[in-house]
Amino acid sequence: MTRVETNRVRLEVCVDSPAGVAAAVKGGADRLELCAALVVGGLTPSRGLMALAAACGKPAYAMIRPRPGDFVYGPSDLDVMGDDIDTARALGLPGVVLGASLPNGELDAAALSILVDRAGGLGLTLHRAIDLTPDPIEALDIAIELGFERVLTSGGARSAVEGVETIADLVEHAQGRISIMAGSGVNADNAVDLIRQTGVTEVHASCGMAPAVVDEHLLHFGFVQPGARETDAATVMWLAAAIRDIEADQWP
Template sequence: MEQGLRGTEGMTRAETNRVRLEVCVDSPAGVAAAIKGGADRLELCAALVVGGLTPSRGLMALAAASGRPAYAMIRPRPGDFVYGPADLDVMGDDIDTARALGLSGVVLGASLPSGELDAAALSILVDRAGGLGMTLHRAIDLTPDPIEALDIAIELGFERVLTSGCARTAVEGAETIAELVDHAQGRISIMAGSGVTPDNAVDLIRQTGVAEVHASCGMAPAVVDQHLLHFGFVQPGARETDAATVMWLAAAIRDIEADQWP
């Protein structure tokens, strides 16, 4: 299958001329909610409260069995994206697991201490991920030159980049996202993420020209067990994927024609 079409399950570009929605989830309930709400693709994580870590084998297997395209975050620990040999070994094994379980792709990123993309580390991971779809995650938002980083992603064969435009939220970084879309010229998909909601998604898409958006569609739980919070088993700020929010976001973007494709 053509590299840029992996995430569209073999459909032609004409058949997929609409904005696509990726929802990040970190639990079996999140997988079910995202699918019920109409997400086009799942990003599987553990610990979304710290930006997402590599999901468990069990969650990967569950998502693979759902029939919905799913990409596994490959991030072995919280913190920065500066990885040593041991980190890369673990990440390589996790990529192998994602492939063996039948996932559509993986989400990768690696940085130098300067914030620039670590092209050497990424090349190792990309080689390990051969045959899988690949998204470059928001490590690009830490780079001093996102255009240069985008060129590296294109050269390495990534099919898309997830970005907030080097800002706290995609709305705040919309100008940079639009510049990335313009520079990409259809060679790679730019997916806007961070703070995307049913209320701002349409304006963001029209302002930037992105063909894909990424959101957590999370809601705070109705009740937080203070005993669990006290012992550290629940993190402050934790949210749960909400099927209704996924549905509202999917409906908001459904009829927008995308004018940029990988």
């Protein structure tokens, strides 16, 4: 099993538009999580956005989530997700972001096994479905057994700062077998403390800013969702600068 590299902290930025891809690259993200509709937590991106990201010069992992709502997937959902994984591979993306739950919140190991098999040869991130699980340590063991290279988690809380103790427990349990990537509410003001308190080697952020002007006409017709944000290159740059020089020997 490949051990997780810990010589520096890496920054993943989630994006959902061509402008977001450009902003993340310009700001110095190490990797992109490629989505549609970040306002609902991210859905599978379009083929065109995947193709654009594949040529952006940074690794980009495609979110594989066919619909908003829960992560309880039936056969038709899994068929769509499998086809989307094939598309990501065909377009040259190096990895995908997956998750699947049982109705009780536990990871759906059977569904995940199907998706992981379909994604053979691609990098794998387990998304925040792990934050819905009643036992995150057990879920982490499932992720390791299935071959995921990392999990994205807020420690089961609304934000990574609130979930810092659980994130630290996951890092301790992982013992380098899988990377724990802290996400949700991560910014330049809290990232350094979060990293030092947990020992994570990767952080995930949207680095989004509210648009300067919102067209009320578009809001009225539902073409723009309240709370929508746009990836901002300067915000990416500030976060990247905040974490760039943190070395493993600085962590507890």
